[in-house]
Amino acid sequence: MRKKLLATVVGTAAVLAASSMTSAQELNFDEYRQMLRDGNPAELFEMEGEELWVTARGPKNATLEQCDLGLGPGVVEGAAAQMPRYFADTDKVQDLESRLMTCMETLQGIDSKEIIDGRFRQGERGKVAAIVAYVTGQSHGHKINVDLSDPKVKDMYDLGEKAFFYRTGAMDFSCASCHSQDGLRIRATGLPNITTPEGAAEGWGSWPAYRVSNSQFWTMQHRLWDCFRQQRTAEPIFGSDVTIALSVYMAGKGNGGEAVWPGVKR
Amino acid sequence: MKKLMFAAPLALFASVAIASDLEARVEEMMLSSFKANGIASLDRQKRDEIQKACSSPTQPDAETMKRLEAVEMQTIQWPANGDYWQGGSWEEGQRIALSGRGLTWTDNADTVNGGGCYNCHGLDPANESAGTIGPALHGYAKVRGTSEEIVKYTWGKLWNAKAYNACSDMPRNGFGGILSEEQIRHVMAYLFDPASPVNK
Amino acid sequence: MNIQRRDTLKAGGGIGVFGLLVAAGMIKPGAAIAARDQAMFSASSLDEAFQAMNAGTPTESGDVQIVGPDIAENGAVVPVGVTSSLANVEQIAIMIEKNPNMLAATFALPAGTLADVQTRVKMGQTSDVFAVVKADGKFFMAKKEIKVTLGGCGG
C-alpha cells in the first residue's frame, strides 16, 4: 500500500513537472495573427473567385451563377456554412469542392476528371480553390450549421469519425495522433483538438486559408491531402469519400462555431 | 422490466452488427479513397494488428495492451556490439532530430529519413520551436543519468515505442525502417552525450 | 464582405497610369530606384544603410514606435508598422538587421500624409528591426526585437 502511494506521489510529481515545462514553452501568436487578419492576402483569391463565378467559361460557355450550393440556384451567401450536405440530384453528400465540380461539369461542361486528376493550385483545380475563397468568404461570420439530422449526412459523419481514428501507414499515425488533445503543438504550430466542438469549430472554421509560409491559398481538400501526406499514407483522391467523411465529421462536430473564412495560417 | 430485459440483448446485438458493418465500410473507404503515389503504396492503407487495436478513442484493455507490447518487444534489435551511443555523433543526432523528411509520396526511396523528434518533443532547451505532443526531454541524460537501465530503455523506445505502450503516438522507428541502427545511435548520442546541447 | 472588384478591375492592365506618368516625365522611377537600389537597398550593415540615407547615426527616440508582434509564427510574413508623433516626418525606413537584404522599404511622405505606415516583411531569423524616421531634416530611430519561430512538421 505504501509503495503504491509512493508511486502515485512520484507519478503526480512527474506529471506536474512535465506540465510546468510545457506551459513555460507556450508560444503566444495571438498578436501576430491579429495583425495578419486585417488585409488577409486570401482576399486576392476571393476577387479572382468572384470573377470566375460570373465569367462564362468551359465548353458550354456558361457562368456558375445558376450553381445550386444547397440554398437554391445562385444563392452563395451562407451556403458554405451549411456544407457538406446531401444533394438529391447527385444522390451524394458533397463538400463545397465536390459540389463545385458538379456545377462546373453540368453548367459549364468542364470534365471533373480534369480536376480530380489535376494538381493543387494549377489548372481547373486551382480555379476551384479561388471559387472556394469567394464562396466561403460569403459565409464569413456565419455559424457552422451542418444538418446531422439527415441520415445520409449522419452516416458520413460516423464514417468520418472512424476514419479520424484510423491508424495506418509507415508511422502508425491517425488524425487523432495530433488532433485529439487540447493545447498541443507540432513544432511551433498549434493543433486544434478536433474531438471537441470548440476544436472542431476552430479547425473547420479557419480553413480554407492563405498560408503565409508559402504564399498559397489552401482549400480544406488541400489541407487534408497534406495531413495524409505527413501521416505517410497513400495519396487521398481529390473529393473522395474519405475527404467528405472527415469534412462532415469536423464540420458536424464544430456545429454552432463561427466560420472565419477564409482564414490566414502559418 | 421484463420487457426491457428482453429488448436489451436485441438492441446490443443490433448495435454490434452496425458497428462491425461500419468497421468494414471504413476499411473499404480507406482503400478506395486513396491511390498509390511513388513510394506511398496502397499497402500503407492496411493495418497491422496493433494499428487496428489502437484505432479508436479508447485503448484496449490492460491485458490486450500487455500482449501487444510483448509482441513488439520481440522486434527490438539491440546493438550487437553493445554500443548504444558512444560511437554515435550528437551533431548527426541533432540533424536527424530536426528533420521531418522522408517516406511521403513527395519523397523518393533515396530520401534520407529524419526522426522528426522536434515535431513532438522539446530537446535542446534553446530551441523553442519544438512540439508538445510528447513530453519535453530537456536535459535528458542530465535528469535521468546514464545507467544501463535508462540507456537500454531509451534504445528500445526509439526502436519500437509500442513495446512500452501499445498505443503510443510515437512511430516505431527501428521496426518500421524509419531510422537505421546507425541513425538511432546518433539520436542516442544527442540524448546522452554530455556535450550535446540537450544536456546543456 | 464587399469586394470592389469592378472598381479595381476598371483601371487594371496595360501600360497603366504609372507608365504614362513616367512617359510624361512627371516621375522618374528608373533613376530614383537605381540610386536607391545601389546605395540603400544593397546595404549589408546598419551603418552602410544609415550612410546611404545620409542619416549619420540616428538618435534613438521615444517618439518613434515600431508596431509589430514580439514573436512571429512564420518569418515569411511579419507585420511591421512605424508610427511617429514627431512633426514634419518626410521619410520612414524599415530595416531588418539580420536579413541579407537589410533595408525592407522606405516611404516618402508628402505634407498631409501621417507618420503611420504598415507593411509586412520577410525575416530569415530572429532579429532587431529598426525604424528610421526623418523629421524636420533630422534622423531618429527605434528598434524592436521580433522573434521568428519554425513551424511545420515537414522541415
Added chain:
Amino acid sequence: MAGPMRIRAASADGVTEVRVLMSHPMETGQRRDSSGEPIPAHYITELTAKHGDKTVLTAYMGPSVSTNPYLAFKFQGGAAGDTVQVSWVDNKGESRTDEVQIR
C-alpha cells in the same frame, strides 16, 4: 500579368486610411527551384499612391517585403467618392495601376 490589387480606402474624421494588397511573387533572387536552378529576383521596387492628382505616398521596396505585399497608410483629407489610385512598378519593368473610390 499580375492580378488586380485589392485597395480599400475609408475616410473618417478628416483622415483617409488606405490599405492595399498587391498580387506579386516578391522573389528575392536568393532561392532555388526544385531542380537547383536559381529563381531570378522579381519584386516591386516602387509604389505611388495618389488622391486625385496629389501624390500621398511613395514607397520604395526591396525583396525583403513579403510575397503579395500589404501596405497601409493614412493621409489628411479625402472624402467619400474621391478616387485613390495606386501604381507599382517592379524590377522587370512590369507595372500595374488600380483605383478605388473612398468610402
